[in-house]
Amino acid sequence: xxxxxxxxxxxxxxxxxxxxxxxxxxxxxxxxxxxxxxxxxxxxxxxxxxxxxxxxxxxxxxxxxxxxxxxxxxxxxxxxxxxxxxxxxxxxxxxxxxxxxxxxxxxxxxxxxxxxxxxxxxxxxxxxxxxxxxxxxxxxxxxxxxxxxxxxxxxxxxxxxxxxxxxxxxxxxxxxxxxxxxxxxxxxxxxxxxxxxxx
Amino acid sequence: xxxxxxxxxxxxxxxxxxxxxxxxxxxxxxxxxxxxxxxxxxxxxxxxxxxxxxxxxxxxxxxxxxxxxxxxxxxxxxxxxxxxxxxxxxxxxxxxxxxxxxxxxxxxxxxxxxxxxxxxxxxxxxxxxxxxxxxxxxxxxxxxxxxxxxxxxxxxxxxxxxxxxxxxxxxxxxxxxxxxxxxxxxxxxxxxxxxxxxxxxxxxxxxxxxxxxxxxxxxxxxxxxxxxxxxxxxxxxxxxxxxxxxxxxxxxxxxx
Numbered sequence: 001x002x003x004x005x006x007x008x009x010x011x012x013x014x015x016x017x018x019x020x021x022x023x024x025x026x027x028x029x030x031x032x033x034x035x036x037x038x039x040x041x042x043x044x045x046x047x048x049x050x051x052x053x054x055x056x057x058x059x060x061x062x063x064x065x066x067x068x069x070x071x072x073x074x075x076x077x078x079x080x081x082x083x084x085x086x087x088x089x090x091x092x093x094x095x096x097x098x099x100x101x102x103x104x105x106x107x108x109x110x111x112x113x114x115x116x117x118x119x120x121x122x123x124x125x126x127x128x129x130x131x132x133x134x135x136x137x138x139x140x141x142x143x144x145x146x147x148x149x150x151x152x153x154x155x156x157x158x159x160x161x162x163x164x165x166x167x168x169x170x171x172x173x174x175x176x177x178x179x180x181x182x183x184x185x186x187x188x189x190x191x192x193x194x195x196x197x198x199x
Numbered sequence: 200x201x202x203x204x205x206x207x208x209x210x211x212x213x214x215x216x217x218x219x220x221x222x223x224x225x226x227x228x229x230x231x232x233x234x235x236x237x238x239x240x241x242x243x244x245x246x247x248x249x250x251x252x253x254x255x256x257x258x259x260x261x262x263x264x265x266x267x268x269x270x271x272x273x274x275x276x277x278x279x280x281x282x283x284x285x286x287x288x289x290x291x292x293x294x295x296x297x298x299x300x301x302x303x304x305x306x307x308x309x310x311x312x313x314x315x316x317x318x319x320x321x322x323x324x325x326x327x328x329x330x331x332x333x334x335x336x337x338x339x340x341x342x343x344x345x346x347x348x349x350x351x352x353x354x355x356x357x358x359x360x361x362x363x364x365x366x367x368x369x370x371x372x373x374x375x376x377x378x379x380x381x382x383x384x385x386x387x388x389x390x391x392x393x394x395x396x397x398x399x400x401x402x403x404x405x406x407x408x409x410x411x412x413x414x415x416x417x418x419x420x421x422x423x424x425x426x427x428x429x430x431x432x433x434x435x436x437x438x439x440x441x442x443x444x445x446x447x448x449x450x451x452x453x454x455x
Contacts (some may be wrong), residue, residue: 019219111242111286111431113293114214114300118431119438147254147289155435162440184251185277 007033059130061123062088062106071095071103078102080137082130084156086110086144094142102109102140110143110152122152124159131160138166145172203270206262208232209278211316213257213296217243222381225253225272226300227261230313234303236292237263239272251274256320257281257293268305282324290435292323294428295336301421302344308434312343331400340394346420349373349395362390368412371421 007131014025032040040098056062069078081102085091086109095102109182114162131139141156143149157167173191174183183191210227213234218224223242227235242249252259252275262274284292296315303309315336322332336346352359353366354373360366365377369384377386390407391412401409417426 019217111435113290113428113431115216115426116430119433120434124438147256147284150283151286151289154289155438158286158439179378186251186254186257186281189280 056123059134060104061108061126062104076101080135081138081140081144082134082136082138084127084153085142086149086152090142090144093109100140102138104133107143107152108186110146110148111155112148119155124156127156128159131163131165136165138168141167142171143174145170202264202266204262204264205232206274207260208262209313210259210261211257211313211320212234212253212257214255215253215301221247223249223253224269227259228299228303228313228316229308230310231308233307233309234299234305235263236269236305236355237261237272238269239275242272242342252281253275255296256284258317277436284323286321288326288329288429291329291333292320294426295319295333297426298340298417301426302340304344304396308345312339315339328400330406334395334406334409334413335398337417341413341416341420344375347397348390348416360389360392362388362393362397364389366392368392368416370416379388385412387412392410 010029010033011022011025013110014020015022015026017025020028032043034121039072043157055062055063057064057072058067059072060069061073062069070118078101082099082105083094083100083102084105085094085105088108091104091106105127107127109117109122109124111117111119130136139156139160141153143153143156153169156167160167172182173185173187173195208229208231210229212225213228214226215223219237221241221243223239225237226238226241229235232425239249239253241247242253244250249272253434259276260276261272263270263272265271281310282292299316300359303312319332320335323329341348349374352374353376354369355375358376364385365388366374367377367386368374372384374392375384387408388405391401391408393399393414394401394405395409
């Protein structure tokens with residue numbers, strides 16, 4: 001009985017992971033117990049270490065292992081431009097592209113009433129504090145171009161509209177290498193609405 | 200259960216959530232099939248044909264196949280330009296979507312309600328009587344799901360409603376004239392009931408009465424569970440700068 005309940009508990013615990021249902025959880029549990037106990041110990045150690053070591057940066061809200069993260073404390077970054085993103089993965093993509101040299105704020109989500117995510121889940125008080133305490137001159141809203149992302153961007157813009165800060169948003173339209181014939185109507189409409197003047 | 204292949208169905212996406220690495224599970228409102236769940240395989244891939252179109256408030260024509268509670272999307276075409284609302288109007292549209300998810304059962308067609316929903320999205324897009332349109336949508340969703348309101352006569356005597364009299368609306372009973380030894384239900388003025396019944400744009404005072412009535416009835420039917428979009432509305436208003444007008448499901452300056 002003891003063993004059975006321990007296996008059940010492990011199965012339930014693994015179901016916490018996103019995209020893992022009962023079948024996958026069972027497969028993982030049996031694999032770890034039967035084939036890879038060393039691997040299981042490594043997971044336990046890494047998870048426990050990460051839970052103790054990783055917290056949120058007090059400025060940008062990204063995951064970090066000290067009070068202030070590497071990007072926020074870098075002298076090379078332009079502290080006057082703040083890019084607001086939804087998730088750490090978005091931040092990584094922008095960093096990978098190398099297009100942005102300012103600092104970030106990570107919301108850790110977007111407004112989604114049907115999923116019960118409102119402003120209070122988005123660390124907005126911390127965002128206000130970061131903006132108030134730093135010398136930010138421009139906020140770049142780099143939320144996803146989904147309805148939720150755009151609603152989040154609109155809402156954040158309204159939070160700062162009474163402060164003397166330039167607010168911009170990532171451009172929308174035809175992607176690099178995009179062929180018009182294959183573009184979806186939404187993107188094509190946006191591209192026309194936000195067309196750029198050349199002369 | 201027979202495996203179905205359904206083609207060219209008008210639908211709206213109500214909500215979507217990621218599934219596995221690259222797919223989406225869509226909760227859609229189909230005109231002829233009601234609320235359905237669909238798996239959109241690979242919809243989050245960079246070159247997916249579904250990319251950019253499987254969003255709420257987009258009119259789609261779709262094909263699907265499968266059986267059971269989760270069917271597989273096989274084709275999707277965008278019929279008209281997607282509605283792109285600012286966050287205030289978006290909240291109203293999201294509220295309508297939440298009503299659909301809370302009140303409609305799966306695979307239960309509501310063609311009239313689908314058309315009403317389509318009209319509602321158009322009105323929100325045009326900033327046209329948004330509050331009033333939401334109230335009517337609330338009435339229609341209650342009627343379509345078997346909780347229709349009798350707004351034109353008293354429950355016991357079948358007497359026609361008088362505009363200057365106040366009535367208690369009691370769920371599952373109907374209207375009882377004020378003063379008839381009733382304390383339950385919600386008190387509404389006759390003129391508000393008449394306007395709501397005949398769908399004639401009411402005065403601001405009557406509109407407030409109608410709002411109180413639908414809110415009371417929705418809460419009653421949801422057995423006290425709160426609508427998430429309402430809670431998010433309150434949170435948003437708490438965060439807005441002090442001298443910004445709060446957003447509500449109703450817009451004081453909306454076009455009439």
